[in-house]
Amino acid sequence: MGVTMLSRIQFALTVGFHFIFVPLSIGLIIFTVIMETLYVRTGDPKYKTLTKFWGRLFTINFLLGVVTGVAMEFQFGTNWSRYSEFMGDIFGSPLAVEALMAFFLESTMLGIWIFGWEKLSKKMHLLAGWLIALGTHLSAVWIIVANGFMQHPVGYVLRNNRAELVNFWEVLFNPYAWHTYVHTIFACYSVGAFFVLAVAAYHLLRKRNVEMMQEVVKYATVFAIIATLGNAITGHFNGKNVALRQPVKLAAMEAKWETQTNSGFSLIVVPDEKNERNSIEALTIPGLTSWMSYGSMDAEVLGLKDVPVNERPPVALTFWSFRIMVLLGFVMLGLAIAAWWHRRKGTLMDRTRLLKYLMWSIPLPYIATNLGWMTAEVGRQPWTVYGLITTADSVSPVALSDVIISLGLVVVFYAILVGLDVYLLVRYAKAGPEAYDERQVAVAD
């Protein structure tokens, strides 16, 4: 394997790890500050206990987001220097704005929020909490704006052997970026909501902290329904966005080989990349892909055979990532609705199987978000910036041995950090809010 491939693996690993933590941070902070808002409005100490409980889990998780993020930012320079040189005039700005506008805000406010319970008034403390939430959401804006340019370059001109920025606002209001943004944010909410539901289900199954956890489920199910429904809707529009701006990616996502009008959607498809066909294609709804993508059954959908082989993304990987993501999205929506319904009827405690499903559903949104990211990024290949620069032309002229060492260290160190993180999350989640209260008493004594 060469430098390019190893650099890709290293980048995919670091981004993949980063993208495990970030969605939970964004989703969980919203739920946590909703709990704190309830505390400030009602004065009920139960909500304070819950705020601290979810806040602790948020903190453990957030740290890993920060440290894996540090490696991200410098990797564009270390491993993708030719990309950075070609694209820095445009790509660097959103990253710099992200640091100035979002990183400072979230990291400074997090310190104030965690350690400032005794130093601030209730309302100022709540404000710090919402500012963390704002920071995480702003951070997502800028990184997705940067990614949006890679997907659909706008507001630039090719000059002096590089891409130069000519209109920042075009880059900021890139429609591709905002389609991705809302979809991603709802995905983050799904991760947060299902994390909360799973922890609540764990306690309910053991009949521990029942009253408090039922209160949690009340809010978390609504949160989960909003998130998953939002994902389905924004996902649909995102699909249209891809169809319009990256037809090749759409063809790979749907495993379409022939260009045709009235293109159908098959419920069961198994692509056969080598022979440029699908080995299985069944339960086809005629015209659905055309209609979903372009709003008309008569619309023409591009087939991969009309794209030169060297400009096609890996089809099977793109296809399966997308398919499984959509499937998981519907499973989660179903689970959320079922949990919401039974909580309303007051029968949730009797539904042990549903509670178990909820508890074990914790990985589903993680898998779905990472698959969504893979669909977006693998589907863009062979380009780093769509139509402008390929991945192979982006890589740094560094020694193979250097990349082997750094990749090895990334794997080992990240495994250690992730292992500890999961261990701590599980431990604190299992301990529950009341054990946590006792601990506070112990500290006060």
Place this chain on the structure above:
Amino acid sequence: MSYELLQVIWFALWGLLWAIYFGLDGFDLGSGMLAGVFREDEEQRHLIGSLAPIWDGNEVWVITAGGVTFAAFPKLYATMFSSLYLPLFIILFGLMFRAAAIEFYHHMDFDKGWQRIWGWVLAVGSFLVAFLFGVAFGNIFQGMLLDAQGYHGTIVSLLNPYGLLTGVLFVVAFLMNGASWLAHKAPNDELRAKADTFAKRIWPVVLVVAAGWLVYTPFATNLMQNYLKVPVLFLVPALAVVLLVLTRVYMQKGQHVFSLLMGSLTVGITVIAGVIGLFPNMFPSKIDPAYSLTAFNSSSSHYTLQFMFIVVLIFLPFVLLYQVWAYKLFGRAGTGSEAEHY
């Protein structure tokens, strides 16, 4: 504004960001290293607990320095970070693990064994970051093995005498500031006295290393050229020396918040003094100045520089404002660990 003026302004901002980073995170890295010296449970708890609310805000300055380098000097960003590939990765891992150490130290307060491990991880991680950043800047001041084909150095070639000396300078100066911070935050006389003694003992070491570095610099680097051209600039390194002396004066008075302030300013002004000597180079070539990366040949376009300058003017004051707020909350004297109310 003209393109050249913007390039100069961005060069200055670039230097300023590094100066702020080393000024702020310097004492934080120094305290981190001291976790290997102040190892008794109570004192280590106060040391790490005093860093818990502020380390993250300090560290964002290095992310910002990186981000701004990317936005304003993409060619520099690309060349510098790919050239210093392995050292930079070690710095990144150091930053990651020291952050993890501070947080996990508190999350794992149920296990003394783990806490001891995290104390050591913090110390070693902080040391690596401080030392390697020093080595990196020492080498940049000296010039890199850069030609048309790119960079030709290795990790071994970076460990030359001047690079090593700069690394040591960073380490001892940061240790001094870390000790001032600890003395300032110490919740009892015993810890305060111990930290104060450490600061007073390391101060002469800083003085000697700094003096050696100042004498060595004209021989090892071309930093003097700008100073000889505009002699009034000598006031900047002179100011650093005065600040270093003031650091000791305030130690004597027992006003640790001021010895911390003066010590951090010493670090910041020293970085600025180095960057002044560097101008307009940012990543100079030792082989032939024609291959040096300068503020003028590695910057972004006129439009980007202008636009980003406005962005910085708008957001930097906010950043400073709420960072001051954080220090007002968590920087008070004698409060020890701030991690009691998790």
